[in-house]
Amino acid sequence: xxxxxxxxxxxxxxxxxxxxxxxxxxxxxxxxxxxxxxxxxxxxxxxxxxxxxxxxxxxxxxxxxxxxxxxxxxxxxxxxxxxxxxxxxxxxxxxxxxxxxxxxxxxxxxxxxxxxxxxxxxxxxxxxxxxxxxxxxxxxxxxxxxxxxxxxxxxxxxxxxxxxxxxxxxxxxxxxxxxxxxxxxxxxxxxxxxxxxxxxxxxxxxxxxxxxxxxxxxxxxxxxxxxxxxxxxxxxxxxxxxxxxxxxxxxxxxxxxxxxxxxxxxxxxxxxxxxxxxxxxxxxxxxxxxxxxxxxxxxxxxxxxxxxxxxxxxxxxxxxx
Amino acid sequence: xxxxxxxxxxxxxxxxxxxxxxxxxxxxxxxxxxxxxxxxxxxxxxxxxxxxxxxxxxxxxxxxxxxxxxxxxxxxxxxxxxxxxxxxxxxxxxxxxxxxxxxxxxxxxxxxxxxxxxxxxxxxxxxxxxxxxxxxxxxxxxxxxxxxxxxxxxxxxxxxxxxxxxxxxxxxxxxxxxxxxxxxxxxxxxxxxxxxxxxxxxxxxxxxxxxxxxxxxxxxxxxxxxxxxxxxxxxxxxxxxxxxxxxxxxxxxxxxxxxxxxxxxxxxxxxxxxxxxxxxxxxxxxxxxxxxxxxxxxxxxxxxxxxxxxxxxxxxxxxxxxxxxxxxxxxxxx
Numbered sequence: 001x002x003x004x005x006x007x008x009x010x011x012x013x014x015x016x017x018x019x020x021x022x023x024x025x026x027x028x029x030x031x032x033x034x035x036x037x038x039x040x041x042x043x044x045x046x047x048x049x050x051x052x053x054x055x056x057x058x059x060x061x062x063x064x065x066x067x068x069x070x071x072x073x074x075x076x077x078x079x080x081x082x083x084x085x086x087x088x089x090x091x092x093x094x095x096x097x098x099x100x101x102x103x104x105x106x107x108x109x110x111x112x113x114x115x116x117x118x119x120x121x122x123x124x125x126x127x128x129x130x131x132x133x134x135x136x137x138x139x140x141x142x143x144x145x146x147x148x149x150x151x152x153x154x155x156x157x158x159x160x161x162x163x164x165x166x167x168x169x170x171x172x173x174x175x176x177x178x179x180x181x182x183x184x185x186x187x188x189x190x191x192x193x194x195x196x197x198x199x200x201x202x203x204x205x206x207x208x209x210x211x212x213x214x215x216x217x218x219x220x221x222x223x224x225x226x227x228x229x230x231x232x233x234x235x236x237x238x239x240x241x242x243x244x245x246x247x248x249x250x251x252x253x254x255x256x257x258x259x260x261x262x263x264x265x266x267x268x269x270x271x272x273x274x275x276x277x278x279x280x281x282x283x284x285x286x287x288x289x290x291x292x293x294x295x296x297x298x299x300x301x302x303x304x305x306x307x308x309x310x311x312x313x314x315x316x317x318x319x320x321x
Numbered sequence: 322x323x324x325x326x327x328x329x330x331x332x333x334x335x336x337x338x339x340x341x342x343x344x345x346x347x348x349x350x351x352x353x354x355x356x357x358x359x360x361x362x363x364x365x366x367x368x369x370x371x372x373x374x375x376x377x378x379x380x381x382x383x384x385x386x387x388x389x390x391x392x393x394x395x396x397x398x399x400x401x402x403x404x405x406x407x408x409x410x411x412x413x414x415x416x417x418x419x420x421x422x423x424x425x426x427x428x429x430x431x432x433x434x435x436x437x438x439x440x441x442x443x444x445x446x447x448x449x450x451x452x453x454x455x456x457x458x459x460x461x462x463x464x465x466x467x468x469x470x471x472x473x474x475x476x477x478x479x480x481x482x483x484x485x486x487x488x489x490x491x492x493x494x495x496x497x498x499x500x501x502x503x504x505x506x507x508x509x510x511x512x513x514x515x516x517x518x519x520x521x522x523x524x525x526x527x528x529x530x531x532x533x534x535x536x537x538x539x540x541x542x543x544x545x546x547x548x549x550x551x552x553x554x555x556x557x558x559x560x561x562x563x564x565x566x567x568x569x570x571x572x573x574x575x576x577x578x579x580x581x582x583x584x585x586x587x588x589x590x591x592x593x594x595x596x597x598x599x600x601x602x603x604x605x606x607x608x609x610x611x612x613x614x615x616x617x618x619x620x621x622x623x624x625x626x627x628x629x630x631x632x633x634x635x636x637x638x639x640x641x642x643x644x645x646x647x648x649x650x651x652x653x654x655x
Contacts (some may be wrong), residue, residue, distance in 0.1 A: 002428075007501045015385060050331065060399075061397075074353065091436070092435075092436065092437035092438075093434060093435050093438070094437070096433055096435075096436045097436060099437060101434035101435065103437050103438065104435075104438075105435065105438045105440070106438075110399070110402055110403075110439075111431065111434070111435060113427075114426070115422055115427070116427050118395070118422055118426060118427055120395070121391055121392050121394070121395020121396060121398070121399065122395050122398050122399035122402070122423075122427060123399060124392065124395060124399060125395060125397060125398055125400040125401070125402070125403065126399040126400070126403045128396055128405075129400050129403040129404055129405050130403075131398070132355065132381065132405060133404070133405075139399075146400040150532070151391060152391045152392070152422070152423075154394030155387070155389035155395075156392050156395060158387055158388065158389065159387060159392045159396065160387060230428035242647075245335070264378020283601050291456070317437065318432055318433050318436060318471065319432070319471050319472055320474075320496050321432065321437075321440045321495040321496055
């Protein structure tokens with residue numbers, strides 16, 4: 001599935017949107033301007049962008065604690081996202097959810113999730129709805145290498161394969177379950193090896209290569225829409241920031257050399273160089289994309305800072321319908 | 322009471338038949354409703370609730386699942402969030418340990434966390450109670466776990482009439498509702514109208530009026546409490562028995578009004594006494610009717626022990642009319 005030039009530009013724009021949003025959010029968190037904690041997606045942009053460019057607003061995704069990138073790539077709006085992570089009333093969740101529960105039901109983003117591995121069973125439910133209603137929509141569930149050891153993920157994968165549901169499981173293998181390296185949390189190297197045990201195809205792809213992700217995700221999504229059942233697509237990637245925030249807790253669980261090696265394969269730098277080399281975008285056009293996103297991010301932050309805190313009288317709203 | 326009773330003529334059904342009729346009514350009325358759970362389709366459930374529904378509604382709407390409680394509940398959450406109205410079966414409520422994340426952190430909280438942009442019309446049917454030597458992992462009454470979670474509703478019908486009416490109400494509610502059934506009650510008979518009707522969630526019912534003493538109870542203990550009330554009547558105590566029917570939301574008004582008339586109260590449930598609903602209800606009575614009380618609020622529940630297997634041990638574990646009478650006589654000094 002060869003991407004058109006328009007699709008390549010679209011993927012590029014989505015990746016840049018994630019990168020700049022996350023960098024600014026990280027600065028705000030470390031400056032103490034944001035309550036709570038953020039889990040940032042910098043380094044993994046090729047995965048969200050390469051998958052989401054295949055989806056419409058009617059397709060659903062479930063996300064993770066590291067969910068901003070998924071929402072941005074799915075079409076989330078910066079001003080509502082910033083307002084939410086600032087805890088303001090104009091946020092996506094009216095300030096009730098924050099970073100770990102950010103969601104947009106209008107575009108099928110069924111929530112970031114603070115519980116590792118909780119999303120896949122919910123995505124199975126969304127895929128069940130798609131099959132029940134014969135809507136042709138597909139559900140995509142993102143989870144990490146850490147989550148791949150949760151029972152919920154195995155239960156969801158088995159049920160999806162059993163019912164041949166229109167769903168794709170995307171394992172974002174960034175090499176760490178929080179601070180624990182993959183080799184210390186599972187005896188396998190490729191999470192996709194488990195696909196055979198579930199009765200679905202397992203595919204491993206370079207998660208730093210947006211085109212590779214696009215092509216593999218395209219096949220899996222096409223298969224799901226055609227009623228041929230789920231795929232487990234593992235994207236090998238890396239987070240450039242810490243588990244929480246930018247510098248995180250200062251724990252020495254991975255080496256500077258390792259980080260530097262992965263940063264040489266920065267998905268945006270690599271992709272942009274290719275686009276320029278192939279005359280799909282010029283260096284000037286690429287800069288315009290960055291500048292526009294930068295301005296939109298700043299406008300989003302200003303909107304959020306001007307948005308009121310929720311009224312304490314709203315405390316009990318929306319516990320029940 | 323605003324119950325939409327449409328058929329006055331008497332017809333007796335068992336509790337299990339009333340459940341079956343309720344689920345059939347829901348599947349008939351609501352094209353987006355489906356049933357999913359372990360052995361619900363081919364076997365019609367191990368308790369027989371769903372017999373005949375697979376044949377009537379087909380395998381797309383009555384669905385056998387793997388033994389994967391977390392997957393099943395997650396399926397319900399995701400399907401409800403995207404527009405369906407699932408009826409999820411958790412065979413024994415003891416199995417909630419396998420799916421408590423999807424219940425606690427997903428189902429109960431999704432609407433609130435998402436700022437009211439999602440709603441989850443899920444009905445969960447599950448089974449509680451001891452009495453048939455199913456031992457410690459198939460006999461518990463764990464309703465307090467659920468009532469502690471903002472976002473969930475919890476009902477526990479004592480009669481076939483309430484079982485049918487509460488299941489239909491649950492299915493029409495746009496919130497997650499747990500209908501906690503009782504396995505010892507499956508064979509009990511009672512009047513059940515043939516038509517679809519609702520029993521409102523959040524409304525208690527006074528099943529026996531009395532002016533000297535109030536027993537607040539629910540599920541099968543309603544019947545033990547009524548038996549106890551008859552015995553107490555021969556001792557000159559007229560006992561009012563309040564069947565809560567819903568635990569979340571709790572009909573505090575009916576309880577408080579009763580206590581204000583009778584001045585003495587006891588809470589009876591089959592669940593372990595320590596940390597059970599009785600503590601919450603007793604606290605509310607003391608907060609809202611302290612000046613009306615002539616005695617402390619008493620509680621009857623199971624002892625602080627797993628449910629034992631051997632019939633003799635199990636019988637000494639489960640609260641019953643004799644234990645209620647004995648406790649009441651101490652409290653009331655009769």
